[in-house]
Amino acid sequence: MNNKLEEIMRRIEGGATVVTVNARLSRSLCFAFDDMMKTAGRGAWPSPDILPLDAWKERIWNESSPDTPLLSSVRAKALWERTVERDPLIKSGELLLEKGTASLSFEAYMLLKEYRLTIPDYDLYLTEEAKALKRWAAIYEEEVKRLGFANRAMLSTLAGARLKGVKALSEVVFAGFDELSPATRLLIDAVVKSGLKASYWPREPGTDVCGKPLSFDHARVSLTRFDSENDEITYAAKWARSVIKPGVSVAVIVPELGTYADIISREFRAELAPASVLPDYDGPDAFNISLGRALSEEPLVRSALDALSIGTGKDGRNELDDLSLVLLSPYFSSLAHERLECARFDARLKDAGFLTISIAEAVRYVGSDAGAAFLVKKFNAWALALKDARGKKLASQWALHSSALLKNIGWLGNVKLTSVEYQALKAWNRLFEEFSSLDDLLGPLTFGEAFKKLTSLATDAIHQAETPRRQIQVLGLLESTGLYFDRIRLICCHEDVLPGEPRPNPFIPLDIQKAAKLPNSSHARELEFARKVVKRLVASCKTLDVSFPAMVDRKQTGASAIFSSLEVKKPIDGQYASNTLKSAVSKANGFETMPVEDDVPVSSAELAAIRGGTLIIKDQSLCPFKAFATHRLVAKEVTGAELGLSAADRGRVVHRALKLFWEKAKGSAELRRMFAKGELDGFIKEIATEAFKGVRIAWPLSVRFAELEKERLISVLKEWTHEELGRGEFTVKAVEKTVSVNIGGLAIEGRIDRIDEVEDKREVILDYKTGEAKREDWLGQRPREPQLIIYSRTGRYDCVSFARLIPGDCKFVGISNSADILPGVKPLEADKFREKSGPEPPSWDGLMANWKVTVETLANDFLAGRAGVNPLEPKTCLYCGLAPLCRINDIGLIADIDDEE
Ligand code: SF4
Known part of the structure; x- marks a missing residue:
């Protein structure tokens, strides 16, 4: 335990109240205190008085003013929203109520109170937003008073005035603050004035342990550049594993943790708990990741909201995708056969072409499915519950209705919850309670309105599950406040995130924001704050390793300007060995880096069952794996x-x-x-x-x-x-003619769109195309469109051509053996296409022979079982639904294409 930690532990033991900047620091200090007691051999000890600032202020108020309850956060927001919605200018349409107006203006109101600012009276120079904020604030404060509550926005002032009435308070330690808002300073002044002892830990904001301004000790900081964020995160995971030892605390700090949380979780798990990549793994993580996110983003809560959304669309209909989310959710059906039933039914609905659906329709549709007894029961219960969802009711009544509905449709039925899911469930139940407390503010609502409100509450509520304490902590910049680590690695620290872009609140005049240095008000303010935070980090560890990626979103980037004085190093190749299961298996078996693909030839029994016509050759040409999966594994994309x-x-x-x-x-x-x-x-x-x-x-x-x-x-x-x-004379000899052709042992059946006969008994085969059709698609060993190439083998033709049927651009696109067969189609000798067809421009017969070899090679590859994941071009994957099977996403190809498109 370091000296500073020992010092605060002694003060806590002596009865000091510790008020922390955030809940994480409270938790961490409580853990440290418990450890100290256990080390001292104590069997029992009183709980330490450690709590976050907001909770402390609330406690002071509740203890000292039992007759005037504090307006809860949820009620405060609801009251503000009501105030905004009832504004005469909004009702008359003079002012637009945009999405986010209420929450942004409420943030502005809270910020003004925290920084003890007021919007000036000279309306002439104020923006419409600032005028609106003034108006809403006045009405809101009146309403809070009328309802008999204490205003939460004024809590610092209110609590400061009540300090004298608080029992058993002797010393207050303010822990982990990088900076103090004016309201918090006022509260601390009130602590001192009321005769209590107030101090800061580990230091006064912005100073070092000796009370001097924080400085940046270059000798303890290194800076490394990586090629990409992926490389940087993988390296950080290996680094964390290599530096962790008993008694050593390690933190990986990420300025934009929300952006990288998923990839960090994946890479750190693979490195620190290799078995976690196995499907049945149920062990703990070897690290804590600190990322609070909207409660609505918790998978368990999301599934409840998805289920409740059904029936809230126009005429009780929802998009089929909404119902699919519920059908495919593991919280809706936990048993394997039930999940299969749900997935099958979902595929049936998609196949049937439903775009939108109501529960009544789903009931009718599932009614004909003999194999879906479980779903029949669910949908009947659902339809019954939705019958009750008519008219207007109070929020508390809708809360009861929603709970019953979820229960009746089997939400969470037999699901065994993990600790994280259980915490999400508790938060969800609390949210229901808060929602039920809004009857007086919201009045009667339709089910759709109630659902909207519930969703917005779940979106506003930030939830973070508590996990057992680990030696490695992955934290955001602000969560690390007040914590001490032996090693800190600050990653993904490029020029766009440290400092972040300023985002001034549009409801507060900019000059006021800049003058008061409100958070996010200007670049200078953000830079100053970022410098302060980095200096604090340097002071909170023995060594600080900073790194940044050279590319972000395919744009070159540099290190944060804060580190401009440091020398940029390159990572040392192979410095830390990988511990992932993949690398362990490869090492143990002496695997080569390149995967060895064993071909699995088509057996004669399998060959007899293979169907697919010319598409087999086309798929083999576009991507061998696609042909293998589609025509041998019979994999099929479920399309809506x-x-x-x-x-x-x-x-x-x-x-x-x-x-x-x-x-x-x-x-x-x-x-x-x-x-x-x-x-x-x-x-x-x-x-x-x-x-x-x-x-x-x-x-x-x-x-x-x-x-x-x-x-x-x-x-x-x-x-x-x-x-x-515009053509000469012609006779249509055949339409949609069925043909069979054997290509290297592969029997192909096909249908030629049309065969025409023209002058001199010359024959033309035509292929109708309603999309792009180019002759270049016939070139090379892997032609994009081999269909006509295959058909050219079914007779002796003098012309092959696409009939391009694109409005405004209808034409023949082909090649011919002689002149005047189709408009715009030249004889091969005079056609540039001939030059492109190979190093030795072929004659017509030569071209037909080359094509024969091309399709035979593709057929042979298919029969020999060549099934590599090898798309002809990145674009191929965009029109293929097999990405989840071939896992091409793992190499980022599809993401790249999406960006380009
Ligand atoms: S998604 Fe791409 S790589 Fe995967 S099977 Fe389809 S074409 Fe091949």
Whole structure:
């Protein structure tokens, strides 16, 4: 135990009250006190009086003024919101009530009180926001008084005035404060004036242990640059494992902990508790991570809110995705067979094309599913509960209703909760109690309004689960206040986060904010504060290792300016060995770094069962793993319905329309006749109507969307027939012709969209494309579109071409053996495409032979079981739903593409 810690322990033992800057420091000092008592051999001891500042002020008030209760935080916010909503300018629409207005203005009000500031009376120079804040503050304070409560915003002043009445208070130690707001200073002055002893620990804010201003001891600080945040975090995890020893305390401090919390948790767990990566691991973490987050973000609470949201949409309908969240939640069904039932039902709903759904509809739909008895029961209970959710009720009545609803639909049914989940559940139950206390302020509400309010309370409530104390602490910058560590590593400390960007509150005039140096008011203020915090960190440890990434969000960055005087070092390769399970397994087995992929050839029994047509070759070309997973493992993406027609559905309708068209028209002669007689447009309309029969468009856009889609189809068909009118004479020999072709032992079945015969009995194969179609897609050993290449093997053709059906850009995109077969399609000898087809530009027959080899190689690879995760290009993954299976995300490829798109 260091001297400063010993000193405060002695004072606590002597009866001092310790008022800490945050709950974490209170907890840490309580632990240290208990340790000291145990070391001293004491069997029992009185609880130390250590508590955070807000809790202490509240205690003083409650003890000294039992007749005037303090307005709770939740009620205070609700009252403020009501004040804002009732503002005549907002009601009349003169002032817009934007999302966040109430909470931002309430923050501004609290800040003014904490810094003892007022907005001046000269309205002429004030912004509308500042004027509104003045108005709302006056009404709010009147209301608090009228309701008979003490105003929480004034608590420092109120508590300061009541100090004399507080029993058993002799000395107060203010612990861990980097700076003091004017209201807190006033409170401390009141402590002194009331004859009590007041002191600071470990030092007065902004000074070192000797009372001098804090300085920056360069000799104890190092600065390292890493290539990326990932490298930096992985290194920090290995570093923490290597420096941890009995009696050594270690902290990893992260200025933007919220941004990095997930990756830190993952890497630190893998390094410090290697078995945690195994599915059944239920052991403790080897570190504490201090990150309070919105209660609504706790998975258990989120699942309750998701379930309660069902039925709150227009006409009781919700987007299918909302219901999917509930169906796939582990808190809704805990047993394996139930989860499977839920997942199957979810896939059925998606398959059926539901875009939105009500519980009544779900009941009807699940009713026909014999294998889903568990769900039938749940949905019936749900429908019954929602019948009760009509009309207006008070918040406390809705709280009871919501609890019953969750219970009846089996939320948390057989779920065995972890300690963290149990704490979230307790916080959720407390939230319900607070919500129930708002009857007088909120008045009668609909279920939708009550749900909205409950969600906003859960979003405002910051929750942090308590976990057993560990030697390694991962903390945000402010949570480390007052704590002492042997080693501190300050990571992800680049120029954009230390200091952070100023974010002045728009409700307080900027000049007032700057003059009073309010938090977030200016860059200078943030820099000054950041310097203070870093100096405090230097003073709180033996050595401080600072690091920063060279790239953030694919932008180059540098170290925080605070460390500009330090020399930048590079990490030493292999300095700390990895302890992860992956590295242990690799080491024990002498694995090479590159994964060895064993091919698993297709057996003859498997071959007989493989289906997939030309798509097998296309998938093998786009990504061997995709072909393997889709055609051998039969993996399938569960896709939801889309608004209107999906691209695939639209393609199907166009294909159907063109099939119907040419089955009747049969060639250029009839096409020209209809055109000459003015019958073509009418014929196209008939065909479009026929093609649309049976096409289902998801509710609620069905009627109007179907009309628009039909109009779109008619216009594409008109444009396309004009393209066909520009051709010479032709006869349509076949439409949607089924063909079989054996490629290197792989039997492929396919359907050629159309085969035409032109002058001199030359034949053309056409492939309709409603999206982008390029001849470049036929090039190389891995062509993007091998379908026509495969079909070219089913006969002796003189032209292969896409028929590109994109409105405004309809045309033939192909290659031919001779001239004048299709408009815009040149003979191969005169076509630049020939040059691109290989180092030795082939003849027509040579090209056909090359294509044969290309598709045979792909078929052979598929049959030989070559299934590497090797997308043709990053974009390929964007249109593939197998990423969760192939885990391409682990190398960050998809994220990169998303950014580019
Ligand atoms: S997501 Fe990409 S890498 Fe994974 S299977 Fe699909 S195409 Fe291949």
